[in-house]
Amino acid sequence: MAKETVLEMKNITKTFPGVKALDKVDFSLKKGEVHALVGENGAGKSTLMKVLNGIHPRDEGKIILKGEPVEFENTKEAQKAGLAIIHQELELIPYLNVAENIFLGREDRNGIFINYQKLYQKTEEVLDMLGVDIDPKAQIKDLNIGSQQMVEIAKAVSQNADILVMDEPTSSLTNQEIDILFELIARLKEQEIAIVYISHRLEEVFEICDRVTVLRDGQFVGEVETSNTNEDQLIKMMVGRTIEDRFPEMNFNPTDEILKIENLTVPDEINSASFSLKKGEILGIAGLMGSGRTELAKAIFGVFKEKSGDIYYRGKKIEIKSPADAINNGIYYLSENRKEEGLVLGLSVANNISVSVLKSMLKANTFIDSNAENNLARKYIEDLKIKTPSEKQLVKNLSGGNQQKVVISKLLSTKPEVVIFDEPTRGIDVGAKREIYNLMQELIDDGVAVILISSELPEVLNLSNRIIVMHEKKIMGELDAAEADQEAVMKLATGRRNQ
Amino acid sequence: MNKLNNDIQKKNILEILNKFKTGIGLLILVIVLSFMSPYFLTIPNILNIIRQVSIIAIVSFGMTMVILTGGIDLSVGSMLAFSGAISAGMMVNSGLNVFLAIFIGLAAGTALGFFNGLAVAKAKLPAFIVTLAMMTIARGFTLIYTNGRPISGFNETFRFFGAGYLGRIPIPVVIMFMFLVIIYILLKKTPFGRYIYAIGGNETATKLSGINTEKIKVAVYALNGFLAAVSGIILTSRLNSAQPMSGEGYELDAIAAVVLGGTSLSGGSGTVIGTIVGALIIAVLNNGLNLLNVSSFYQLVAKGAVILLAVFLDRKSQQQ
Numbered sequence: 133m134a135k136e137t138v139l140e141m142k143n144i145t146k147t148f149p150g151v152k153a154l155d156k157v158d159f160s161l162k163k164g165e166v167h168a169l170v171g172e173n174g175a176g177k178s179t180l181m182k183v184l185n186g187i188h189p190r191d192e193g194k195i196i197l198k199g200e201p202v203e204f205e206n207t208k209e210a211q212k213a214g215l216a217i218i219h220q221e222l223e224l225i226p227y228l229n230v231a232e233n234i235f236l237g238r239e240d241r242n243g244i245f246i247n248y249q250k251l252y253q254k255t256e257e258v259l260d261m262l263g264v265d266i267d268p269k270a271q272i273k274d275l276n277i278g279s280q281q282m283v284e285i286a287k288a289v290s291q292n293a294d295i296l297v298m299d300e301p302t303s304s305l306t307n308q309e310i311d312i313l314f315e316l317i318a319r320l321k322e323q324e325i326a327i328v329y330i331s332h333r334l335e336e337v338f339e340i341c342d343r344v345t346v347l348r349d350g351q352f353v354g355e356v357e358t359s360n361t362n363e364d365q366l367i368k369m370m371v372g373r374t375i376e377d378r379f380p381e382m383n384f385n386p387t388d389e390i391l392k393i394e395n396l397t398v399p400d401e402i403n404s405a406s407f408s409l410k411k412g413e414i415l416g417i418a419g420l421m422g423s424g425r426t427e428l429a430k431a432i433f434g435v436f437k438e439k440s441g442d443i444y445y446r447g448k449k450i451e452i453k454s455p456a457d458a459i460n461n462g463i464y465y466l467s468e469n470r471k472e473e474g475l476v477l478g479l480s481v482a483n484n485i486s487v488s489v490l491k492s493m494l495k496a497n498t499f500i501d502s503n504a505e506n507n508l509a510r511k512y513i514e515d516l517k518i519k520t521p522s523e524k525q526l527v528k529n530l531s532g533g534n535q536q537k538v539v540i541s542k543l544l545s546t547k548p549e550v551v552i553f554d555e556p557t558r559g560i561d562v563g564a565k566r567e568i569y570n571l572m573q574e575l576i577d578d579g580v581a582v583i584l585i586s587s588e589l590p591e592v593l594n595l596s597n598r599i600i601v602m603h604e605k606k607i608m609g610e611l612d613a614a615e616a617d618q619e620a621v622m623k624l625a626t627g628r629r630n631q
Numbered sequence: 632m633n634k635l636n637n638d639i640q641k642k643n644i645l646e647i648l649n650k651f652k653t654g655i656g657l658l659i660l661v662i663v664l665s666f667m668s669p670y671f672l673t674i675p676n677i678l679n680i681i682r683q684v685s686i687i688a689i690v691s692f693g694m695t696m697v698i699l700t701g702g703i704d705l706s707v708g709s710m711l712a713f714s715g716a717i718s719a720g721m722m723v724n725s726g727l728n729v730f731l732a733i734f735i736g737l738a739a740g741t742a743l744g745f746f747n748g749l750a751v752a753k754a755k756l757p758a759f760i761v762t763l764a765m766m767t768i769a770r771g772f773t774l775i776y777t778n779g780r781p782i783s784g785f786n787e788t789f790r791f792f793g794a795g796y797l798g799r800i801p802i803p804v805v806i807m808f809m810f811l812v813i814i815y816i817l818l819k820k821t822p823f824g825r826y827i828y829a830i831g832g833n834e835t836a837t838k839l840s841g842i843n844t845e846k847i848k849v850a851v852y853a854l855n856g857f858l859a860a861v862s863g864i865i866l867t868s869r870l871n872s873a874q875p876m877s878g879e880g881y882e883l884d885a886i887a888a889v890v891l892g893g894t895s896l897s898g899g900s901g902t903v904i905g906t907i908v909g910a911l912i913i914a915v916l917n918n919g920l921n922l923l924n925v926s927s928f929y930q931l932v933a934k935g936a937v938i939l940l941a942v943f944l945d946r947k948s949q950q951q
Binding site: 435456458459465472473474476478479483487488491498500546 | 816821833840
């Protein structure tokens, strides 16, 4: 049952000044197929999709859509031809309801008024077809991200899209929401809709995709059926070498207690959390989305004004009223949102790295010593292998993994003794992930204490020596990482206490 | 490959043109006007333009910093009038020494700006609303203090700041140039300046990097109040009178100069050099239209049209 090919991209080449972003890339898509597009950050996945959608004109190559060669000038034309992209950042209007969003600009009317009866009826039809249970009258701002994504997909389907591009659709979804999304994808397949699935999570690729196309450094590496390959082989194709294991073997060396938290409470965020942390160890914090992991970290880091409970640092009680207090004490928090909370995208790599220690490199006690600043940046660019033309490059021009390395450089520049990593490997590629794991090993070798918050259970299990699990703003229990498995963590994370 | 090199070269030239576009705009304006009016490109006229621009330019420097943090200050005109009136009153009514009077005037402007900063940074109120309220309050204070009447009759020492000369250069121009250099260095070379850009670019990230963002913002608004006060005192000295309604509409001229100078209204990028060029464009345009005997009614329309055109071109060039 060979299915009909709906889209063929051949020999696509795209050059930006100084960079060959795509070099003779091929890509094809069949009706009712889910086709994964994988590769490290900067491999050219997004550029390929932007060429397809007419956002970037291509230099060379052909695009054949349903048998016809096409050349889209902009996304509107692409949309008309049945192409839709579901972006990582959703593009819905928060104060309009589901129905109004889905049919925005295409509302049925009674004279000059919107025919709401028909609007809701048509919305119900679309949602029913997709098997999605969302109230058409609910405001978008009241929906969780998973449901918002469903609305976005419903909108695309209502516009008769038959090719959907999903860019990292699961990056901010809970496991439960991911399951619902996958059911929806299965139903889209039944409707003969073809899906391009871009993801860093290889296990998802194997779960729902039929074929995989791998890109590396703008070049086409290969196209394989998921049933004929495995994770190791894909990773090898992506990075051009084998990575023996996803996780390195960690060596922990816990010594003195450095941080002790007692009954830390933040109204509506954290309910009486207590734990202790030793130098040279990695304490994992697991829990479902919204369980209070990030809030706990932020409470220690002095983000919340209103809080109670005690924080002891090297046995001495300290007051942390602001992030500045925390950093002065040697505690640094790496945010899970690097774009929103980690970087100033419009400033250079050097300016971002130096911002926390700027006052320690002054000339005449007043002026920034730009030599010292650039040297600091160059040191970390080399140490962490940040891919950037120079330290003067604006951070917004770097890929996700390299941006993350810039934030980590900023953190390291303060020479912290306690580091809290919140989702440090989210949305970055396999190679960069491995580098970050190695860096954690170096940190604990130097006697730094590390707290690791991650939604990826294997990451927490493999990289920490102890794990605390949170559920509904409370710490439910502590596990020894060597003995714990995913099941034990999930039991606590869903609120069932081990007795 | 050749095509690629050409493209890169073309792109570099475009980038350079883009960087200096405000300056190029000013240059074109000057060239056109010097052909249209023989008097335009004479030293007395040029000095006249620069002296006219100096008062609004000093206000614009403060406004640049506020806008760089992502804020706005609508109260500069009122703070300017209040500070001028206080200085004048201290000399004429209370008989204080000139320098003490100036000091009190500057302190008054700084205090009002400081209050703006507290309301914006600590109470987290929107800058637009806070400074809109301050615009009314400070104007009210000025009218209360002056009883709605001008204060005049200053000695020669005080008159020097607005009407004096250093060689052929008017003192307001000297003061403006001094602040241009100071604020340029402040923004480019000091941590304080860097934090201003960082806050405008991403306030949360800056705070999480251990910077006391609230303190920086309060300082920026206070500094803005101080610079408005400097302008107020120069204006009072030059007019030989503190007018209770002086500085009305200056906030819009200052914002126009900042925006013409290429500073992003959402904060995080822009320079004080751009701002002075922006202020000069407005001043040159006014002066040229005056020389060409264009009615001041038409001048308002021309000024607005130039601002619109500049922002439009800026947006266009950013899209490319």
